[in-house]
Amino acid sequence: MQHLTRPVLLLLTVFLLLGAARWAIPRMFNQISFAIQDRTVPVGTLLGAGGHANVPQDIEAWKARQVQYAGPASCTQCHQESVAQWKVGDHAGVSCETCHGVASDHTANETPLPTETSSALCTLCHSTTLGRPSSFSQVKVHQHAGEATCASCHNPHNPGVQGLPTDLIRPKPSAPLVQHVVVAEANCTMCHGQGRLRPYPQDHAGWQSPGCLLCHETGPTPTLVGASATLGAPFAGLVQAPSVPHVTDGVPSCTRCHDSGAVRPFPQDHIGWSAGVCLLCHQAGPAPAVGGTAVGSPAAGGGGDAPRGVSISTISADGLPPLPHTVVGYTQCQDCHGSDQFRPFPSDHQGWEITECLLCHKSK
Amino acid sequence: MGITRRSFLRRAAVVLAGVAAAGAGWSYLKGLAQSANEAPDQAASLPSAPVQQRTPQPHHWAFVVDTTKCIGCGKCVAACKEENNVPEDPHFNRTWVERYVIDEQGEAYVDSPDAGVHGFESWPVNSKYQNIQVVKSFFVSKLCNQCENPPCVQVCPVGATYKTEDGVILVNRSRCIGCRYCIQACPYGARFLDPNLRVADKCTWCYHRISKGMDPACVEVCPVGARMFGDPADPDSAVAKALRENRISVLKPNLGTRPQVFYIGLDQEVR
Numbered sequence: 001m002q003h004l005t006r007p008v009l010l011l012l013t014v015f016l017l018l019g020a021a022r023w024a025i026p027r028m029f030n031q032i033s034f035a036i037q038d039r040t041v042p043v044g045t046l047l048g049a050g051g052h053a054n055v056p057q058d059i060e061a062w063k064a065r066q067v068q069y070a071g072p073a074s075c076t077q078c079h080q081e082s083v084a085q086w087k088v089g090d091h092a093g094v095s096c097e098t099c100h101g102v103a104s105d106h107t108a109n110e111t112p113l114p115t116e117t118s119s120a121l122c123t124l125c126h127s128t129t130l131g132r133p134s135s136f137s138q139v140k141v142h143q144h145a146g147e148a149t150c151a152s153c154h155n156p157h158n159p160g161v162q163g164l165p166t167d168l169i170r171p172k173p174s175a176p177l178v179q180h181v182v183v184a185e186a187n188c189t190m191c192h193g194q195g196r197l198r199p200y201p202q203d204h205a206g207w208q209s210p211g212c213l214l215c216h217e218t219g220p221t222p223t224l225v226g227a228s229a230t231l232g233a234p235f236a237g238l239v240q241a242p243s244v245p246h247v248t249d250g251v252p253s254c255t256r257c258h259d260s261g262a263v264r265p266f267p268q269d270h271i272g273w274s275a276g277v278c279l280l281c282h283q284a285g286p287a288p289a290v291g292g293t294a295v296g297s298p299a300a301g302g303g304g305d306a307p308r309g310v311s312i313s314t315i316s317a318d319g320l321p322p323l324p325h326t327v328v329g330y331t332q333c334q335d336c337h338g339s340d341q342f343r344p345f346p347s348d349h350q351g352w353e354i355t356e357c358l359l360c361h362k363s364k
Numbered sequence: 365m366g367i368t369r370r371s372f373l374r375r376a377a378v379v380l381a382g383v384a385a386a387g388a389g390w391s392y393l394k395g396l397a398q399s400a401n402e403a404p405d406q407a408a409s410l411p412s413a414p415v416q417q418r419t420p421q422p423h424h425w426a427f428v429v430d431t432t433k434c435i436g437c438g439k440c441v442a443a444c445k446e447e448n449n450v451p452e453d454p455h456f457n458r459t460w461v462e463r464y465v466i467d468e469q470g471e472a473y474v475d476s477p478d479a480g481v482h483g484f485e486s487w488p489v490n491s492k493y494q495n496i497q498v499v500k501s502f503f504v505s506k507l508c509n510q511c512e513n514p515p516c517v518q519v520c521p522v523g524a525t526y527k528t529e530d531g532v533i534l535v536n537r538s539r540c541i542g543c544r545y546c547i548q549a550c551p552y553g554a555r556f557l558d559p560n561l562r563v564a565d566k567c568t569w570c571y572h573r574i575s576k577g578m579d580p581a582c583v584e585v586c587p588v589g590a591r592m593f594g595d596p597a598d599p600d601s602a603v604a605k606a607l608r609e610n611r612i613s614v615l616k617p618n619l620g621t622r623p624q625v626f627y628i629g630l631d632q633e634v635r
């Protein structure tokens with residue numbers, strides 16, 4: 001019996017010590033525990049048995065965790081009015097729950113979701129702070145608003161200037177004055193650019209024809225076309241833009257001849273022009289037909305023809321060659337004169353149809 | 365006296381083995397019962413809202429941080445704590461925001477007050493910079509890099525931390541013995557010992573969200589789009605576009621860990 005009691009007592013002592021340690025150690029080192037407080041460590045784990053055998057099970061456990069932030073899609077179902085304001089405002093890129101907080105309980109069970117209204121929520125992003133990108137909208141809160149709360153002026157869903165009541169929009173004292181009358185319907189950025197503003201347009205890229213006459217006054221003789229005249233007035237004299245040396249009435253597109261981007265004063269070549277454009281500049285010749293040896297009028301009794309170019313003929317005030325023949329009956333000027341490097345008369349007859357011969361060559 | 369020392373030891377070994385087997389079996393059964401109990405609850409409490417579904421084919425996720433956009437509001441840190449039940453204590457974080465301030469002499473100052481969870485606007489946080497000629501300053505948010513070659517996985521003595529097929533490093537909480545070896549091994553300081561669960565914890569890229577087609581919580585709440593998440597293999601995704609069109613770097617590339625968190629506009633001061 002003596003042989004039995006000794007090991008049994010030894011074993012009991014060991015168990016008692018282990019139990020005591022298990023109770024005492026987590027209490028002694030509360031922050032740095034041995035991780036034996038709440039869990040049983042299976043013997044197999046300690047021995048490394050099983051290895052990664054339970055990884056798939058663990059992945060599923062991670063996947064199954066509960067989602068807290070429900071995502072903006074779940075807000076649009078009920079809060080259409082707020083969402084409509086939010087979508088068009090400067091906060092459109094900010095998720096609902098960034099300000100409103102976790103909403104999954106609210107969306108699932110319709111528990112109330114209290115709205116934080118203090119300015120602290122706003123200043124977290126918008127108070128001037130070292131480290132913020134300078135382009136980000138930030139203010140020295142006290143200078144900007146005194147004791148007023150942000151929400152007393154700004155609509156958090158649409159906080160920008162366009163969301164402010166008009167009587168609250170204050171011009172910044174440091175901002176330069178507008179150098180001309182402001183046309184109500186005018187779009188400032190069309191001339192002054194977006195993003196980094198430029199004081200006056202440096203190039204004409206992306207401009208549409210009607211915009212030209214906002215700055216450029218029309219030529220000496222006739223009148224301007226309707227609305228352009230009134231739009232042009234506010235800018236007259238304030239903008240150093242050369243006046244247009246020809247009538248603009250009936251001209252479909254300024255950029256057609258003068259190009260966009262770096263505007264050129266007159267067309268340098270004829271690339272891409274269709275026949276209708278030729279007569280904008282080139283006057284039709286005296287009827288019936290003049291010029292070259294064998295050039296004849298395609299139309300009988302040429303005296304009666306009213307050349308199509310007449311109504312806009314005043315454009316060619318700058319000494320462009322008048323056409324040496326009438327244009328009635330001709331549809332494609334480039335057929336004879338080329339479209340690229342313009343040639344005054346057809347230099348060869350390559351590629352011409354037989355029907356075209358008699359356009360120039362008279363029959364006996 | 366029918367018992368010899370030899371037979372006693374033999375019987376004792378058998379009894380001990382039996383007790384150990386019974387214990388292991390019991391904890392296994394308990395685990396099964398627990399997971400069976402929990403699963404339906406969690407399924408029922410999911411939000412009913414439709415979530416944007418990502419394509420079902422296998423992914424390999426990546427994360428992009430645009431340091432040129434970050435405003436240091438700390439919403440990401442707060443959202444992470446809320447979403448993942450990370451302790452409120454600012455010493456324990458799965459993600460945090462650092463501010464770098466570089467003065468005229470090129471001296472770099474780094475601060476991360478309360479991990480950035482309350483932002484950087486308060487006076488006490490900024491007073492130390494009032495006499496410094498600041499040349500540049502910017503925010504850098506940090507999180508687990510979900511390395512392709514993760515040192516933390518390599519060192520874990522019990523195989524509790526592992527990499528998923530889609531490239532996320534997870535910790536098996538029922539296996540982790542809280543030895544902190546992985547915390548030492550992580551060159552980015554991305555791991556901590558959860559003071560309540562007493563297991564290693566770290567960013568999972570919100571594995572429960574991304575596997576449902578949602579963005580991680582920090583990406584969701586970032587008001588300026590400084591955090592992006594997605595699959596670079598999808599050319600239309602925000603991360604693929606960001607990786608394609610920007611100058612990209614990773615933290616501590618010399619360590620060969622091959623981080624999957626990519627940074628835009630990272631400065632040389634950032635480690």
